[in-house]
Amino acid sequence: MALLALTDIWKRFGATQALANVDFALEAGEVHALLGANGAGKSTLSRIISGHLRPDRGSILLDGVALRHAGAREAIQSGIAMVTQETSLAPDLSVLENIMLPRIAMPGRLRWRRMRAEAAALVAELGQGAGLDLDVPVRALSIGQRQLVEILKALALDSRIIIFDEPTAPLSPHESERLFEIMRRLVARGRGLIFVSHRMEEIFTVADRVTVLREGKLVQGGLPTKGRRQGELVQLMVGRDLQDIYERATPRTPPPAGATPILRVRNLCCPPLARDVSFTVHAGEILGLAGLVGAGRSETLETIFGLRRAKSGTVELAGERFAARTPREAIRAGIGLVPEDRRGQGIVPDFSVRENLLLAHLGARAGFGLGYASRNEAVRALLALLELPERRLLDANMLNFSGGMQQKIILARWLVLSPRLLLLDEPTRGVDIGTRSSIYALLRRIAAQGVACVVVSSDFEELIGLADRITVLSDGVSVTELPSELVDIEKLGMFAAPRTSAERTHTVLEELVARHGGIAYWIAVENERVFCFDRAGDDPVADPGFTAGGFPPLAETMIAHALRAPGDAPAARLIAAPDGSRPTLLVPIRGRRGHSFGIVGLTLPAAAPGFDAAGVSAGIAAALSEAQIAHEPDARLPA
Amino acid sequence: MSAGSDVQVTTRSPGRFNVVKLLATQIELRMLLVVLVVMGVLSLISPYFLTVNNLLNVMDQSVVVGMVALGQTLVILIGGIDLSVGSLAGVTGIVLGLSFPQFGLYGGILACLAAGAFAGLVNGAIITWGRVAPFVVTLGMMSVGRSLAYVLSGANSISNLPPGLGQLSGDSLAGIPVDFYCLIAVYALCWWFLTYAKGGRTLYALGSNAEAARVAGLGIVRWGILAYVISGLMSAVAAVFLASRILSIDPIGGQGLELDAIAAVVIGGASLFGGRGSIIGTLFGVFVMVFIRNGLNLLNVSPYWQGSAIGSIIIAAVLVERLLSGARGRR
Incomplete structure (x- = not known):
């Protein structure tokens, strides 16, 4: 008998049929992956299992007993926990309080000393003992660390079923591997894990079986991963063959010797995270900045862009000393930044897509008026380039679109200004594989037009496939710079240690x-x-x-x-x-x-x-x- | 690489004219409807409501609240709040009264406006550069402003004002008082600014997502401070019209104005989280507030009960607004 069995699940949101006739079965002692492009319904399904949503129709059996949870709290009591995609932490509470939050919500006296000891043991088990202080408020943590707290929170519940909703998105490969180890350990103790992801290699690494959803429908249920190829799953997920997503349209041409680089960074120091960073990028080149979360990659980009002040070191833009004091100065000098946190730093939620597209234009503009009309041509050309449907797009709300589409729009925001240097921080986080490949193709096209690109990513495979050269940061220091065709994921990981x-x-x-x-x-x-x-x-x-x-x-x-x-x-x-x-x-x-x-x-x-x-x-x-x-x-x- | 699968917009029924949907998406239309309903109800209840005299009275009353509510709208749009507007109207009124003897009518008005803008600058600078919560800073300023009004005036009212001042609200053009034209003019200007000027869009972006606005290079510090400066300035403008209407300046003038102004903005559909709201909505919100106060007076409702009535109406209005826009709402 399955640990958890869902049959004939239906769920509708307004005009969108999010799930239609979906079955799902989880055995004890397995990692069961839920695979699908963004919008396929995997998050909806996992939220139904976790009690956050109620299905319109269908039955849920836990150990063969019909489960009717009235909410997430009942789900937690029946042993189902979830590590969510968007963090559901209380930012002002400490790490310890957050880890133990579900227990704090239970009646009874709180045993702080015992909870602290348990939390410390869990942190040690995750291998993050040095990096995570139990007493700091969650507000002070990076995205990666917050995710860790989410995972610890689920582990603290010692649940029989844990849903991991894209837990590795903000984690470095090193951290991911630790997580997979822990997942295997939990499975060995007879728990059932649901692993939501659209990263193929992770699914093959950790999952025993995979259920594939597409547009709210079940494409393949409970397929053992052993002996399958990535291509098969991609085809099931996307519904068509996907070519090599890193395919290069044009062969990569090295920059002419002696050419002045667009960007030259020398010994840049912006404490505490970026300590000694040096690299150069030429026109038409894509440079990857590899490193783990906290290695100072984002801080380096933000310093160049004027969001932070460098303590020492120099930045040269096209051969001239450049130190942006504000993003506006950087933008006017021809630099664009696609930030790491799309929701927090990219999207203006109350603006239409059109105004979001023109936001950087507005920032760069000197006049009193809007000057939107002057960019009409550019916007139309961009929509064509991005393959966005103009008709529905311009006055629609940004938040109605998938993560991939949002990212394309944020990227396009800078293209409106024809920049010479584009800084991209985790440009494909939370973006499904289909849209990822179109973002890669887009970046290549931008580079081919002579724009210098710097791409930060925790996904080393992505960097190797996308970048011409890769600079590796380790704890705020650029340790090496390698042509991407010479290096593989393992070696990047070791340089980045x-x-x-x-x-x-x-x-x-x-x-x-x-x-x-x-x-x-x-x-x-x-x-x-x-x-x-x-x-x-x-x-x-x-x-x-x-x-x-x-x-x-x-x-x-x-x-x-x-x-x-x-x-x-x-x-x-x-x-x-x-x-x-x-x-x-x-x-x-x-x-x-x-x-x-x-x-x-x-x-x-x-x-x-x-x-x-x-x-x-x-x-x-x-x-x-x-x-x-x-x-x-x-x-x-x-x- | 087709983009078709990326788009997840809920489809709208195109072409068909749909009143409910139009009302649900256009806050201004919704507010106009509310104003008309309120007017209709009041004219049914009280025969005096729709008389010329009463309407002129209502117009007069809407000017002072309206001026303050305009500044308040800008502040609320950026996600802030300005509690000091009532006190600032009080203290700038005193400045006005004290500076007439030295600087004359226009000099006095200028000094009054400068004082209001300066107080707003202090608010904005501390909030933006000092990163102190707007609630706290403007609460402090509220206390300081009222205190200064008493100190400067010696707790006496000023009544020997130049006769020219009274013309501001005494004169009328085509039967409508001049000050009401002024109100409509500044609202029109503000609407243009918020819709077609870079600064206006910056205020919206700042309130909606300050970090994104910063990354896009918008001058969020400058415009954030300016919203408070305008709010302070509009308090002073309100003080001028208040003085011109009653031809006397009292240190207690403008008391409670902040509540009426904030209520008007909120009834007008602005989100206290910032980023969402409309100046036309605020104008209608001002009318709703003034009509209701006027109606309660006409109905001889005890002043002690009026506070309860108005408070309940504010809460109900916001609740309805929230339910109507709930599908699009956040948090």
């Missing part, structure tokens, strides 16, 4: 150098290229031929001999170059879920006869495991 974990690996490297001399480093090798994430020691005789943040071709490094040593994996022994120099030890590192976290290496200045290679390897693996970087010593290494 936050200080807390980077410091631990750095300590391991420092200790190696202190004990054995030479140079220690953390690298990954792929496609004949070495990516160096970190490095310690400065003995020139032991120089491996790369520095932290570098990514030279393997053949150009000084330790090619070791990296090319026979055998599948580097063995636990010192491998010296043919001339006997630079004896090198390489120790592969594996993460919790078994995938590679690169290689920790040690290059010595000269042959060391008494060197216990196997012992040092085991020591490295143990140290990293203790630092929670690697799960356990690699099985292939002799212990």
Whole structure:
């Protein structure tokens, strides 16, 4: 018997039939994904399950017993919790109070000490112990952290059924992975999880079965994910084949050598989050800013745009010093910003689509009047470019449109002004896959017209597919800049590793150098290229031929001999170059879920006869495991 | 890559003229209807209501409240509130009375208006730059203003005003008092400003989503302060008309004006959260307020009961408004 069974569910909002004849069944001990484009009805269905909405028709059975919750509170009591898409936190209450909010709503005395201990345990379980203070008000948290509190709130209820409504949207891949681990743990304890998402790779990572909705109707119920391909699901979801969403219309052309970049940022510092950021963007180029939530990406964009003041560092716009004190100055200099929080910083809800489109025009305008008429042509051209239907659009309310459409309109707001530099902060957050691809195509077109674009995203796959080059920020410092065709998600993730974990690996490297001399480093090798994430020691005789943040071709490094040593994996022994120099030890590192976290290496200045290679390897693996970087010593290494 | 699936607009029945829908979407029309209904009811109840004398009286009364309500509308549009308007009308009236002997009629009016605008500037500057809640700042200003009115006047009323002042409300053109023309003129100007000027749209954007307006480069600080300056200025304008009508200035003048003004704005359909409202709606709201006060007087309702009646009507009006626009409402 299913843990939860919904049969023949119908729900209508005004003229919109949100759900029609939808069935859904959740077993105990499974992660069941709800998949669908925006507006497909997955949020409506999950809100019906969580008791926030009542279906017009249909039955809900929990453990075979008809469930009729009068509201979310009854749903919580019967063991159904929800992690919502738009945060439902009380901003003035502390993290602890928010996590325990459902319990505060229950009758009975509050046991604060016990609740604090439980909350602390949950935070630790999520692996966010350092980053989340239980006593700060939620108002002070970033979007990503608030989402974490939402998740903790559901976990605190210890519910039998937890609905995760796009929980990973604001999370970094690292955080998402932690969440998936926790989801697996909850499932192993016999709970049923509903996972609402439109990110394919996540569904394949975490979900056992998937139910696909399209335009309020059931397309496919309870399909096991094992053995399926992404393309199949996309086709079910969109109803047609979707080409490669990152497809490039025109081949990417490198900017001419010596050309003045549109934007050059040098050592920009805007405390507390952005500390030392440098990058350049040329006309017609899309630069990705990769990094985790809190790495200072948004703050960097906001500083360039005049929403924040830089403490130090310089910004050059087309070769000239530029320091915007207000957004207006930035806009007049030809810069546009598509902000991270669409609802909070983008949309003016009481304005029509037309006025929202012309808002930046209004901001840039010097005169007393509106000057809307002068932009009529531009607006019409833009609507055609965006494939928006003009007739219904102009006087309609913004909030009636899907997230994707809203985002297109906010983007178009800047195109009205023909900017030369466009800053985009998480441009596809909460946007379904179909609209995402059209936003990508649009950005390419904008870039092809000579606009320089800077795109911030937590979705590394998106950055790799979209950007020409990627600058990686880690804890407010730009650590490297890579051509996107050379890099993959894993390596971006390792470059972007936050200080807390980077410091631990750095300590391991420092200790190696202190004990054995030479140079220690953390690298990954792929496609004949070495990516160096970190490095310690400065003995020139032991120089491996790369520095932290570098990514030279393997053949150009000084330790090619070791990296090319026979055998599948580097063995636990010192491998010296043919001339006997630079004896090198390489120790592969594996993460919790078994995938590679690169290689920790040690290059010595000269042959060391008494060197216990196997012992040092085991020591490295143990140290990293203790630092929670690697799960356990690699099985292939002799212990 | 078709956009068809992105659009989720609830379809409207096109072409057909639909009174209910028109009323539901056009706040101004709805308010006009309310004004007409109120007039109809009052003329049925009291035969005196629709007489020329009474209507002239009502027009006169609507000028003072109307001037203040105009400034209040701008402040409420940006999501603020100005509680100090009544006190400012009091203190600027005293400024007017005290400056006639030195500066003459026009000099005195100018000094009065300058004082009102300055007080509004203080309000706006503290609220915007100091980031103090408008309620608190204007509540403080309300107290300061009334206190200054007593201090400056020595708690005496001023009555030897220049005769030219009385002409402002005494004269009439085509049977309608001059001050009423002034009221209509400033409302027309304000309507134009709110509809066709950059500053007007900025006020709406600021009230609807200040952060979005800031990112779009709109001068939200400047315009945010200006709304309070205009509110202070309009209090002074009201003080001038008040003085011209009763040809005497009392330090207690304008007391309670803030409540009538806020009520008129709210009855006129503005949202206290900001971003939504209309100046025409406010004008009709002013008429509703004045008609009802007038009607209660005509019906000889005890002044002690009038407060209850007016309070209930305000709450009922806003409740109905909320139900009517509930589908589009937020929060």
